[in-house]
Amino acid sequence: AQKITQTQPGMFVQEKEAVTLDCTYDTSDQSYGLFWYKQPSSGEMIFLIYQGSYDEQNATEGRYSLNFQKARKSANLVISASQLGDSAMYFCAMRELLQGAQKLVFGQGTRLTINP
Amino acid sequence: EAGVAQSPRYKIIEKRQSVAFWCNPISGHATLYWYQQILGQGPKLLIQFQNNGVVDDSQLPKDRFSAERLKGVDSTLKIQPAKLEDSAVYLCASTRTEGYNEQFFGPGTRLTVL
Numbered sequence: 001a002q003k004i005t006q007t008q009p010g011m012f013v014q015e016k017e018a019v020t021l022d023c024t025y026d027t028s029d030q031s032y033g034l035f036w037y038k039q040p041s042s043g044e045m046i047f048l049i050y051q052g053s054y055d056e057q058n059a060t061e062g063r064y065s066l067n068f069q070k071a072r073k074s075a076n077l078v079i080s081a082s083q084l085g086d087s088a089m090y091f092c093a094m095r096e097l098l099q100g101a102q103k104l105v106f107g108q109g110t111r112l113t114i115n116p
Numbered sequence: 117e118a119g120v121a122q123s124p125r126y127k128i129i130e131k132r133q134s135v136a137f138w139c140n141p142i143s144g145h146a147t148l149y150w151y152q153q154i155l156g157q158g159p160k161l162l163i164q165f166q167n168n169g170v171v172d173d174s175q176l177p178k179d180r181f182s183a184e185r186l187k188g189v190d191s192t193l194k195i196q197p198a199k200l201e202d203s204a205v206y207l208c209a210s211t212r213t214e215g216y217n218e219q220f221f222g223p224g225t226r227l228t229v230l
Contacts (some may be wrong), residue, residue, distance in 0.1 A: 043226070047219070110156070
């Protein structure tokens with residue numbers, strides 16, 4: 001079974017600084033996908049960024065980028081120029097294929113707090 | 117485009133009572149997911165539908181949980197009877213097709229079992 005590990009329960013960062021949220025994964029599949037979601041206090045999961053295992057370049061979406069190191073099995077999220085509105089829970093997830101069905105397996109999450 | 121709708125947003129019940137949650141996915145989305153998110157953890161998939169058929173329900177506690185998506189659109193998740201450990205947020209998500217497309221999540225239903 002696939003596994004996602006997020007080792008940082010909480011992160012505190014000053015506004016406008018860059019922040020890196022760690023994610024490591026374990027899989028024997030050659031084809032897989034990695035996602036990052038943001039969950040503010042309102043509870044809704046918001047998709048941020050996706051990286052496919054065969055994508056040669058790191059994914060970027062605005063202030064979000066994914067530092068994908070395949071050999072190390074890591075997919076860290078980098079947020080540049082952090083804002084107060086970035087304070088939330090962040091989840092790393094992997095697409096798992098099981099008997100033809102695809103589902104997401106989530107990590108435990110990291111709570112990010114941006115200080116003014 | 118309207119997002120994934122869920123109701124109710126909050127529910128408080130006593131153990132052994134029954135409860136039902138409703139989800140209406142984004143229009144045209146064939147795949148629908150129900151997740152359980154216990155406080156301090158990531159979401160865990162309970163059941164996945166493709167149109168009105170079940171694709172994966174391997175982690176659904178079938179002795180007390182049931183779910184249906186009769187017309188391939190909206191879905192209900194039921195718990196009967198509820199236990200204390202069922203206290204969690206129940207998230208519904210949908211995608212156009214089964215694939216690596218991002219899942220769009222609803223606001224969730226926060227269930228408290230006393």
